[in-house]
Amino acid sequence: MSIPVVTVGPGQEDIVSGLERLRGPVTVVRRCSELAELLAACQSGLAAAAVVAEGSGELTGTLVERMQAAGVSIVALTDDPLEASRLRSIGVVPAPPAIDARSLASSITDAVDSVQDRFSVQTVLHAGFSDAVSRAPVRAAATASVTTAAASGAGRILAVWGPAGSPGRTLLAVNIAAELAATGKSVVLVDADTYGASVSVLLGLLDESAGLAQACRMADQGVLDDAALDRASLEVFTKSGSFRVLTGTTRADRWIELRASALSKVLERAREKADTVVVDTGFCLEADEELSFDSMAPRRNAATLRSLEVADEVIAVGAADAIGMPRLVRGLAELAQAVPDAAPRVVLNKVRRSSVGRSPRKQLGEAWQRFGPTGDIEAFLPADSEACDAALLSGSVLLECAPDSALRLAIARLVCADFQQNRTSAGRSTRAMRLLTR
Incomplete structure (x- = not known):
């Protein structure tokens, strides 16, 4: 089954084209112009994964938790080792900007599996947010x-x-x-x-x-x-x-x-x-x-x-x-x-x-x-x-x-x-x- 993905960032065109040529593991369902639009798409249940092509510095632990609580994993592209370390600490999977489409699809699949293992499908209202995990x-x-x-x-x-x-x-x-x-x-x-x-x-x-x-x-x-x-x-x-x-x-x-x-x-x-x-x-x-x-x-x-x-x-x-x-x-x-x-x-x-x-x-x-x-x-x-x-x-x-x-x-x-x-x-x-x- 193909994983629905949303993307954001000026550098997303090459990513989308590469993922679409694979014709299989992932499907790009929306291209977002900014992070707020991507968040709304994720919370609406449109996607199971998000790829942040640029602007990973705007990602915070709270934002990541909200998206993961909605069952969405995040992959962010960066070539900065310090930024990659920061992203990992808040639950984001970092990947190099030059990553090929097949490797990116594999990273998305691994990230989705990780989120599904961590969070239950059924969500109730007992954590820091009203939509948070059970x-x-x-x-x-x-x-x-x-x-x-x-x-x-x-x-x-x-x-x-x-x-x-x-x-x-x-x-x-x-x-x-x-x-x-x-x-x-x-x-x-x-x-x-x-x-x-x-x-x-x-x-x-x-x-x-x-x-x-x-x-x-x-x-x-x-x-x-x-x-x-x-x-x-x-x-x-x-x-x-x-x-x-x-x-x-x-x-x-x-x-x-x-x-x-x-x-x-x-x-x-x-x-x-x-x-x-x-x-x-x-x-x-x-x-x-x-x-x-x-x-x-x-x-x-x-x-x-x-x-x-x-x-x-x-x-x-x-x-x-x-x-x-x-x-x-x-x-x-x-x-x-x-x-x-x-x-x-x-x-x-x-x-x-x-x-x-x-x-x-x-x-x-x-x-x-x-x-x-x-x-x-x-x-x-x-x-x-x-x-x-x-x-x-x-x-x-x-x-x-x-x-x-x-x-x-x-x-x-x-x-x-x-x-x-x-x-x-x-x-x-x-x-x-x-x-x-x-």
């Missing part, structure tokens, strides 16, 4: 990526998620990064919250540009390497170590810059560079947003969903009170539906006697057994407003401003398997117990 292929690709990363000795991605209502996602993510860095691990902290990015505020970083948005732009263009990632991120130093931060968007209306395909590449690049990538996600898991239901518009929750999809580990945090607990229970049900393989570690934050009653851990545990989903609560993080206020006021982490606080010690025990309490003074133990049962 969750099964996305999850399969994410799983394959995780397996490859583990085999090559690369790092892991840890996503911190929680429902609406400020359960403490950012506080937990920031201090997890600090605790891991204190053990000697290389850590990259990513602020992927598209509703209220606040990592830079919590750490007192006077950064007017969004580091994650910069990294996503470079990833979309296929030029994100280790040096570029370093330029986009900031290094935060503590007394026990340092970690790098990709700051979030400076305004909530800039969420469109965090496209799912580009964010995937950023997280994979960060994983290759660091032992652990800690992602502070947003709260919302809705994928069926009204404004993008029938369009190719990007989705605001794509950054959160993609972060959870590619994460090796998910920590779900909820507030330990009469409002936070039901929200967490409902949120975990939504998470199970949105990302079935997430298997989150459940953490209750802000545990205090005044909001739960006597013996708060016992009360919360019994309530969870009755109303919560399958699985136990892994950690109870005590409320410590004084330590949190001190950290926010000084723009530092708990490890620096309140190293002996019960909250800091609980976070360290949660993420550091080899964490040891070096000092066991009765005064500190008494204070920790008092904070936990306050």
Whole structure:
């Protein structure tokens, strides 16, 4: 069966003539004058492949993903080795401009087979775009990526998620990064919250540009390497170590810059560079947003969903009170539906006697057994407003401003398997117990 092909570029005439003389493997169904026309033809289902004769510099990762989601593979002609490398990194098959028609047809066939293997024929609405690939292929690709990363000795991605209502996602993510860095691990902290990015505020970083948005732009263009990632991120130093931060968007209306395909590449690049990538996600898991239901518009929750999809580990945090607990229970049900393989570690934050009653851990545990989903609560993080206020006021982490606080010690025990309490003074133990049962 002949493969329908669309072409674009001033140099397409010779290509079309050569392909037509083959009379077999491919058929040119439209000659486009510009890339926008080619994109429209591909999205209409007219073609299974596109040949970009000139102007490959206009191709981005987002554009390629949109075309591949429509089942269209792309072959671009270039004789620049650097451009060819960039094209390969965003999923385009490069070929020399002087390629003969038979070899070009073979490249088109291989590219089409590759796209069909990668994406399912059935498409539903569960990725960064409304026409994007189904969750099964996305999850399969994410799983394959995780397996490859583990085999090559690369790092892991840890996503911190929680429902609406400020359960403490950012506080937990920031201090997890600090605790891991204190053990000697290389850590990259990513602020992927598209509703209220606040990592830079919590750490007192006077950064007017969004580091994650910069990294996503470079990833979309296929030029994100280790040096570029370093330029986009900031290094935060503590007394026990340092970690790098990709700051979030400076305004909530800039969420469109965090496209799912580009964010995937950023997280994979960060994983290759660091032992652990800690992602502070947003709260919302809705994928069926009204404004993008029938369009190719990007989705605001794509950054959160993609972060959870590619994460090796998910920590779900909820507030330990009469409002936070039901929200967490409902949120975990939504998470199970949105990302079935997430298997989150459940953490209750802000545990205090005044909001739960006597013996708060016992009360919360019994309530969870009755109303919560399958699985136990892994950690109870005590409320410590004084330590949190001190950290926010000084723009530092708990490890620096309140190293002996019960909250800091609980976070360290949660993420550091080899964490040891070096000092066991009765005064500190008494204070920790008092904070936990306050």
